[in-house]
Amino acid sequence: MVLFPNAKINIGLYITSKRPDGFHELETCFFHVPWTDIIEISPSDTFEFSSSGLPISGEIKNNLCYKAYQALAKDFQIPPVHIHLHKIIPMGAGLGGGSSDAAFTLMGLRDFFNLALTNEQLVPYAQQLGSDCAFFLSQHAQLGKGKGDELSPISSSLVGYHVLLTYPNFGISTQEAYAQVKPQAPTYDLTTSISLPIEQWKDCISNDFELSLFPKYPILAQIKQELYDQGAIYAAMSGSGSTLFGLFKKEVDTNQWADFTCFQGLIS
Numbered sequence: 001m002v003l004f005p006n007a008k009i010n011i012g013l014y015i016t017s018k019r020p021d022g023f024h025e026l027e028t029c030f031f032h033v034p035w036t037d038i039i040e041i042s043p044s045d046t047f048e049f050s051s052s053g054l055p056i057s058g059e060i061k062n063n064l065c066y067k068a069y070q071a072l073a074k075d076f077q078i079p080p081v082h083i084h085l086h087k088i089i090p091m092g093a094g095l096g097g098g099s100s101d102a103a104f105t106l107m108g109l110r111d112f113f114n115l116a117l118t119n120e121q122l123v124p125y126a127q128q129l130g131s132d133c134a135f136f137l138s139q140h141a142q143l144g145k146g147k148g149d150e151l152s153p154i155s156s157s158l159v160g161y162h163v164l165l166t167y168p169n170f171g172i173s174t175q176e177a178y179a180q181v182k183p184q185a186p187t188y189d190l191t192t193s194i195s196l197p198i199e200q201w202k203d204c205i206s207n208d209f210e211l212s213l214f215p216k217y218p219i220l221a222q223i224k225q226e227l228y229d230q231g232a233i234y235a236a237m238s239g240s241g242s243t244l245f246g247l248f249k250k251e252v253d254t255n256q257w258a259d260f261t262c263f264q265g266l267i268s
């Protein structure tokens with residue numbers, strides 16, 4: 001079985017308070033984007049995990065695909081499998097690649113072994129694996145609250161837009177990014193702003209992580225400006241960075257981004 005876990009972008013991200021468990025309460029809108037990893041699940045006599053593509057730091061036992069297998073194997077008698085991950089989505093990028101791998105592994109194992117579980121019933125497994133993970137069990141854009149895993153669908157859509165993702169070839173640790181944020185009341189009401197035409201988003205939707213990360217990494221602010229100079233209708237950082245994205249009405253020339261790792265895709 002072959003799976004294509006996709007990345008996400010956050011449109012708007014407000015960090016409103018720090019919780020007693022050390023996590024933060026936030027409000028954000030998650031959208032799917034078509035940059036994907038590849039996972040293959042095949043039968044095996046013993047559990048095996050292998051990877052190719054971008055090197056993934058950390059031990060195999062900490063890989064989210066392995067953790068997803070273990071989470072399901074605790075509650076269901078599933079035979080061993082070989083999971084191969086071909087890593088394409090950059091890490092420490094704010095694109096949720098690891099979380100997507102975890103969610104797709106849960107859904108893949110469910111289908112591979114015909115487990116009687118709906119995506120909704122997989123949510124508690126996803127929540128154990130990461131705050132972003134539950135979003136990838138859904139097909140459509142979602143408003144995320146709480147740790148980012150309390151989701152409700154939104155009607156806004158990016159279908160027909162071209163998205164350009166620019167990863168500046170360095171990652172930012174999510175944990176460190178949160179540690180530098182001063183929680184505050186949202187600057188704008190995200191539910192109202194996200195329902196406005198995309199052309200208006202730049203005046204009423206922002207990402208709180210930009211406030212602390214742009215002064216630390218001035219290149220990020222420069223990339224955002226260049227995306228607007230190139231004609232983006234909306235440009236921002238995704239999640240805790242380091243990727244900046246631009247939304248465009250037409251395909252754009254990516255020659256000027258040759259120094260970065262970039263992806264351009266039509267949202268369908």
Ligand SMILES: C[C@](O)(CO)[C@H](O)COP(=O)(O)OP(=O)(O)OC[C@H]1O[C@@H](n2ccc(N)nc2=O)[C@H](O)[C@@H]1O
Binds near residue numbers: 025026129239
């Ligand atoms: C920045 C976002 O990508 C926005 O969607 C997410 O909030 C991050 O989600 P994630 O990568 O799935 O994060 P997790 O793996 O759950 O947590 C990584 C670290 O980020 C911090 N963290 C994460 C989520 C949250 N609501 N508050 C936090 O403070 C914690 O220090 C945690 O140890």
Ligand SMILES: Nc1ncnc2c1ncn2[C@@H]1O[C@H](COP(=O)(O)OP(=O)(O)OP(=O)(O)O)[C@@H](O)[C@H]1O
Binds near residue numbers: 093095099
């Ligand atoms: N399947 C996986 N793919 C990528 N990274 C993984 C995976 N499993 C565990 N990790 C660890 O998670 C770290 C962060 O990777 P991830 O792709 O989730 O980053 P991110 O873009 O910062 O995500 P987010 O937007 O959720 O904060 C990696 O450096 C790696 O050590």
